[in-house]
Amino acid sequence: MVSCSNAGREAVFNFLRSAVTYVNVHYLKAAHSSSAGAFAATHGLTDTQLEFHNLATDFANAEFAPHAAQWDEEKMFPEAALQKAAELGFAGLFVSEDAGGIGLGRQDGGVVIEALAAGCASTTAYLTIHNMCAWMIDTFGSAELKECTLPQLLTMEHFASYCLTEPNAGSDAASLATKASLDGDEYVLNGGKAFISGGGRSEVYVVMARTGADGPKGISCFVVPSGTAGLSFGKNERKLGWNSQPTATVSFDNVRVPIANRLGEEGDGFTMAMRGLDGGRLSIANCSIGAAYQCTKLARTYIKDRKQFGKPLASNQHLQFKLADMAAAIHTSRLHVRSAAAQLDAKQPTARAFVAMAKHVATDACFNVCNDALQMHGGYGYLKDYPIERFLRDARVHQILEGTNEVMRVITSRELLTSEE
Numbered sequence: 129m130v131s132c133s134n135a136g137r138e139a140v141f142n143f144l145r146s147a148v149t150y151v152n153v154h155y156l157k158a159a160h161s162s163s164a165g166a167f168a169a170t171h172g173l174t175d176t177q178l179e180f181h182n183l184a185t186d187f188a189n190a191e192f193a194p195h196a197a198q199w200d201e202e203k204m205f206p207e208a209a210l211q212k213a214a215e216l217g218f219a220g221l222f223v224s225e226d227a228g229g230i231g232l233g234r235q236d237g238g239v240v241i242e243a244l245a246a247g248c249a250s251t252t253a254y255l256t257i258h259n260m261c262a263w264m265i266d267t268f269g270s271a272e273l274k275e276c277t278l279p280q281l282l283t284m285e286h287f288a289s290y291c292l293t294e295p296n297a298g299s300d301a302a303s304l305a306t307k308a309s310l311d312g313d314e315y316v317l318n319g320g321k322a323f324i325s326g327g328g329r330s331e332v333y334v335v336m337a338r339t340g341a342d343g344p345k346g347i348s349c350f351v352v353p354s355g356t357a358g359l360s361f362g363k364n365e366r367k368l369g370w371n372s373q374p375t376a377t378v379s380f381d382n383v384r385v386p387i388a389n390r391l392g393e394e395g396d397g398f399t400m401a402m403r404g405l406d407g408g409r410l411s412i413a414n415c416s417i418g419a420a421y422q423c424t425k426l427a428r429t430y431i432k433d434r435k436q437f438g439k440p441l442a443s444n445q446h447l448q449f450k451l452a453d454m455a456a457a458i459h460t461s462r463l464h465v466r467s468a469a470a471q472l473d474a475k476q477p478t479a480r481a482f483v484a485m486a487k488h489v490a491t492d493a494c495f496n497v498c499n500d501a502l503q504m505h506g507g508y509g510y511l512k513d514y515p516i517e518r519f520l521r522d523a524r525v526h527q528i529l530e531g532t533n534e535v536m537r538v539i540t541s542r543e544l545l546t547s548e549e
């Protein structure tokens with residue numbers, strides 16, 4: 129069993145109580161007034177969602193945005209900033225209130241994630257992976273495992289990693305080869321994972337490993353604490369973006385964990401992994417929307433200020449139309465993601481296909497929006513003095529991970545080809 133402490137849980141409750149007072153009600157009402165521009169991120173939000181949006185936006189503006197360039201440049205994992213986010217409940221967005229989380233649905237949680245990503249998409253994306261792991265432990269773990277693991281995850285005293293991908297099992301994740309063999313009252317894990325976000329830094333690894341036959345039904349899911357003998361990590365990968373979070377291989381050499389560290393039953397691991405990703409893919413899409421929204425706001429300001437040919441760039445109809453296209457792409461992405469989130473919250477059987485559609489539509493469209501915003505900045509967009517190129521680099525991987533956008537189309541087309549309608 130992982131190390132156990134109750135102190136963290138009480139701390140989270142206190143943080144959540146203080147989060148409520150953090151919200152300035154008058155400010156919220158003003159932001160929700162009809163004076164909000166056509167492009168405002170607040171359109172269509174309920175009053176409660178608006179509170180979450182403003183809380184997260186204020187936080188991202190104060191704690192993420194001013195430091196994001198340095199985190200990227202120096203490849204710093206901003207532990208203190210993440211722990212401050214956890215003080216507001218953002219490390220347990222989808223964890224039940226009983227377990228110390230704030231128990232949001234995907235529609236409400238997505239509002240928080242989009243707002244945070246507008247400050248730093250990379251850091252927020254790691255936070256979503258941490259949230260995915262915490263949700264899996266809360267949803268599928270035993271009472272004892274939850275008690276011993278979640279309090280530290282909710283405060284981010286401990287960080288979490290999701291370990292599915294292997295060197296030879298990427299898109300075909302169900303072919304994974306990491307093995308977990310039962311030996312007395314312990315499982316012994318052998319094998320290796322690739323591309324693990326938080327790898328080498330996290331204290332908690334949610335690991336999919338094979339306990340049975342080939343295919344998805346032979347996979348189980350385990351919580352492996354850092355420091356377990358035989359667990360080791362590769363170097364921090366050098367990446368195009370997502371530099372504010374480490375990515376590393378994770379190796380298992382006769383790593384022993386008690387049976388109590390298994391989530392759910394033997395053979396249920398792949399189902400749990402996919403259920404985690406249903407929410408995770410929406411979160412990644414929310415990160416892309418936040419990045420695209422920030423880039424578009426910056427581009428709007430830039431083309432109004434910058435003069436060429438004796439007049440502001442914004443007087444050029446091509447750029448006006450481009451800006452309109454960017455706003456439309458962001459709005460389309462939001463509608464897609466919110467619709468899929470509603471399906472997931474309602475546990476609709478078609479939710480997975482809608483999530484897949486939303487992830488591929490939003491992450492493709494929003495990457496293109498970041499690229500258009502860069503183009504509008506001309507040569508300056510290419511410089512690190514402006515944040516656009518960082519948002520572009522960070523958003524690029526959203527088209528690849530948690531299932532590539534080709535795999536998202538596989539999921540969507542499978543649903544189309546098997547349904548009657």
Ligand SMILES: Cc1cc2nc3c(=O)[nH]c(=O)nc-3n(C[C@H](O)[C@H](O)[C@H](O)COP(=O)(O)OP(=O)(O)OC[C@H]3O[C@@H](n4cnc5c(N)ncnc54)[C@H](O)[C@@H]3O)c2cc1C
Nearest residue numbers: 290291292293298299323324325528529530531532534535
């Ligand atoms: C920065 C980063 C962080 C990551 N973090 C994590 C993490 O925390 N945990 C984790 O488990 N994984 C993580 N991943 C891994 C990520 O999920 C995989 O890279 C992704 O699933 C693709 O697998 P692959 O790289 O092996 O590509 P492959 O599966 O080899 O695919 C290569 C190309 O072929 C295409 N392709 C494959 N099969 C098909 C098909 N049937 N039809 C059409 N096209 C197809 C793919 O779409 C892709 O374009 C991360 C990756 C990156 C880059």
